Amino acid sequence: MxxxxxxxxxxxxxxxxxxxxxxxxxxxxxxxxxxxxxxxxxxxxxxxxxxxxxxxxxxxxxxxxxxxxxxxxxxxxxxxxxxxxxxxxxxxxxxxxxxxxxxxxxxxxxxxNCEVNGAGKLSPIMIELHTKLDDLAEKHLLPQFREIDPNLKSGYTGSFKTGTVGNPSKPTYGQPINMNKYDIDYFIESDILYEKFGNSLKANPVFRKILSEIPGFEGLKPNKEGFSIKFKPSSN
CATH class of the missing domain: 2.170.16.10 (Hedgehog/Intein (Hint) domain)
Structure with a gap:
């Protein structure tokens, strides 16, 4: 329970x-x-x-x-x-x-919560970036979507979440991500928003610009490659 x-x-x-x-x-x-x-x-x-x-x-x-x-x-x-x-x-x-x-x-x-799903230990740098992103998203990204669906869930997946390269086909698989060139795969889980925006990746240049001005996020890839949002249906 x-x-x-x-x-x-x-x-x-x-x-x-x-x-x-x-x-x-x-x-x-x-x-x-x-x-x-x-x-x-x-x-x-x-x-x-x-x-x-x-x-x-x-x-x-x-x-x-x-x-x-x-x-x-x-x-x-x-x-x-x-x-x-x-x-x-x-x-x-x-x-x-x-x-x-x-x-x-x-x-x-x-x-x-430094270890999720046994994905390994996060470095203090990644933990700090997670905290900053959570705070920035709460202030500057999610309010506009909560006006449509107050019950949405959000988070991020992939290498930014684990701090390591997750693609097995890459020679750097399992190694720490390159902090000079990385991206953030952000998701918003909501049936309402999924129906409204679909499941394709959506760029958010306004929030991307906010991130670019915060220490630690200088290594984000440009534009949509650096930060994108994927809407997905509720898992409930």
Whole structure:
């Protein structure tokens, strides 16, 4: 049975909402980190990114005592102690509807869903770009379509989502994408919009221009090749 968790869209000052968990995944780990914040202890793997105030997404293995984590109400909470234990453990992650980040523990610490469908670990750069894109789309792209269908779903697929080349026919298959030349395959899922716009790729030069002015998106391919929208019917 689906359940809902409190999630954060984009930056700490942005939208907080309850969203449905649509997938649960597990893997084996050989190291567990214990992050102490006051009386709270969070057990996590070293590759999971936490949002640090003033620094952005940072892997747990790179956290330091005194770093400030961000909670669901925007408050800053200092790390008191970090311990590492070498042991075999089954760890879990999940995929949520629409958002790429969520809150954990009783303190509501902001973390990123860095592994979706077992696709591998995202670099801090890709995690940062995902967060920026989510925030920009929420502000500058999706409102016009929500006027037509308030219940639409959106996201992105392909190499931008995984951070690696996904075409098996390419010699660079499985390697990190070229940040000097890449594209974003964005989708909007809505029966209403699908009927209105069809399923062919649609360029959006206005939003493409907004992206081009944001640090990190300089490597987008030009025009439609760099950012396009594909409308698709609801999967429900």
């Amino acid at each position: 689906p359940f809902k968790v409190s999630l954060l869209w984009g930056l700490p000052s942005a939208k907080v909402a309850y969203k449905e968990v649509v997938g649960l995944f597990q893997k084996q780990a050989d190291e567990i980190y214990y992050v102490h914040i006051g009386d709270e202890i969070i057990e996590v793997t070293g590759e999971h990114p936490f949002w640090l105030d003033g620094k952005g997404w940072t892997f747990v293995k790179d956290l330091k005592v005194g770093d400030l984590l961000v909670s669901s109400d925007g408050s800053k909470l200092a790390i008191d102690k970090i311990e590492k234990e070498s042991r075999e453990a089954t760890v879990y992650n999940f995929e949520v509807e629409d958002f790429n980040s969520y809150f954990v523990s009783n303190l509501g610490i902001w973390v990123h």
